[in-house]
Amino acid sequence: MRPNARRTTLADIAQEAGVSVATVSKVVNGRGDVAPQTRTRVQELLHRHDYLAPVFRHTEAAAGPTIEVQFKGGLKSYVAETLEGIIDSAAELGASVVISRASGAPHWARDLVSAGRRAVIAVTSVYTAAHLNELARSGLPLVVLDPLHLPDSRVNSVGATNFAGGLAATRHLLSLGHRRIAYLGGPAMAVCNQARMHGYRAAMEAEGLQVPEAHVRPGEFTYETGALGAAALLDLPEPPTAIFAGNDEIAVGAVEAARVRGLRVPEDLSVVGFDDTSLAQMASPPLTTVRQPLREMGGAALRTALRLANGEKIESHHIELATELVVRASTAPPGR
Amino acid sequence: MRPNARRTTLADIAQEAGVSVATVSKVVNGRGDVAPQTRTRVQELLHRHDYLAPVFRHTEAAAGPTIEVQFKGGLKSYVAETLEGIIDSAAELGASVVISRASGAPHWARDLVSAGRRAVIAVTSVYTAAHLNELARSGLPLVVLDPLHLPDSRVNSVGATNFAGGLAATRHLLSLGHRRIAYLGGPAMAVCNQARMHGYRAAMEAEGLQVPEAHVRPGEFTYETGALGAAALLDLPEPPTAIFAGNDEIAVGAVEAARVRGLRVPEDLSVVGFDDTSLAQMASPPLTTVRQPLREMGGAALRTALRLANGEKIESHHIELATELVVRASTAPPGR
């Protein structure tokens, strides 16, 4: 960022605001004894001049602005590949990446500001009104990657075209000749899951096919959901000949459920995943899946975070990158 | 770290060293115009009092000391699970984790010091003499996780009992009745690979078995090495009935090579992996493998890094955590 320019000091701001350095200092440190009007004017100037406390100048000069990436649950392939995209874009743009688990500690956002973080990227997390308030109070910008909620204009988010992906996956199975296709999904409340499922439903309806209730099963984005859900589906009087899974882990669990029952994939059962993490390429058989451009999504989130940290305006509070069907060896025409 | 104690200032050091604050300041900033003797005495005191420049005090108060984790190549399951261990231990001990790819930039170590990093953890990397010199000059402590070189007394490292793991994996296959067992390994120069291979050789020799040259194949720790290597092994006039793979990715590649040839695992071919990453649990069939306690290894590396950052002495420059055989569904007695 601005290589040679002398950094703005409190004195600069004080002069421009027509107040004393002491008053500006109070605003920076959030003391109470400042008139609301004065506070607003000074804050406005601090922001416009991208004022940075001297405690952070040294660090930023050496390692650039630092962005905090928070994740929930395990550091699975999905998160790891997104993180790779974030790290590489950060290296390119001269920023640093701190990684941690999302914490619900009382003043987490203010603590992050004190630690010099310039923005937060949350990977697949739920944010509550309390979270948003805490963030707003701290002034820390947030970018959510693969939001679990509906895009909310108060937060910036990066996702993928989940509906189109669900549609493409299901059409692929239909074009192979499948008619009994089940959907084994993630959490019912997650928007990404809903979009994938509705893409599936849209494709089925367009073909004039009824979806029996038992053929749509929500769950978690885990191997166990895949193994258990597929087992239940295969025990149905009229089992599906193909399963569209909400992500690759579910798909791999479904493949294992088939294997345990002596069914071969794809001869006896076709399976389509979602994400195209390294798991999909290494599954046996390699998985037909819907690719999410995870590294690119990570890169987009990082760039957005940096722009917000610089006080720039963002054109759109939500962007989606294109998904793409990748055909491998886990799908084939239905047997017999 | 030391919650209430007032931090040591330059004035404290100056008084104790019997020099002026200006001189101490010069030492801290590495200026040339200080007598070598004076410099040494002052440096000694700075280190003993754990002097921290004011630019870093604020950050450390809010987020603890920050440790830089560097990896090479992709952020694979192996690295991701280790990183999880590092992150969790850091959260517990109040430290922050910056993650980046290893860079060979000219003054990388000094840049890290300027950015306030207190130590570096390198995951599975090679370090050259140039690296070690750059580090020594910067004074930044290094901990290597799963070193690719022989433990060197100049660097601290954390590993696992690879030889014992190789022995256990091979004995398991022998006890199932296998006699033609092949080793499909990683890079020939990597010590962890060498130790696994020699564990395998030791188990074979103890049983009085000759290992044909063609049954030991080095490669990379990748799926491709597994797929290609297993294909070559299975084309041998007398193919092995079992393969011990240097890691889980190689094992999964071998499973796929078998599937492609119409061979079933474990009925026609047994496969044992190494690491027990999530890949092993999600493979089809689930992989018998040698578990490395990756999270614990990450935690141990983080604790060591923090102790070094605090100027504490470490008892041993290398520690190894125990591996453990995990039997799943990819191994069985040889067929027919």
Next chain:
DNA sequence: CTGAAAGCGCTTACAG
């Protein structure tokens, strides 16, 4: 609520 003044911890030209 505001700001003059004292103070803090550090850095830097410069005289010796």
Next chain:
DNA sequence: CTGAAAGCGCTTACAG
């Protein structure tokens, strides 16, 4: 090489 002195950018009691 060393350090007295001026200066920097900020914070904090405290008087008004």
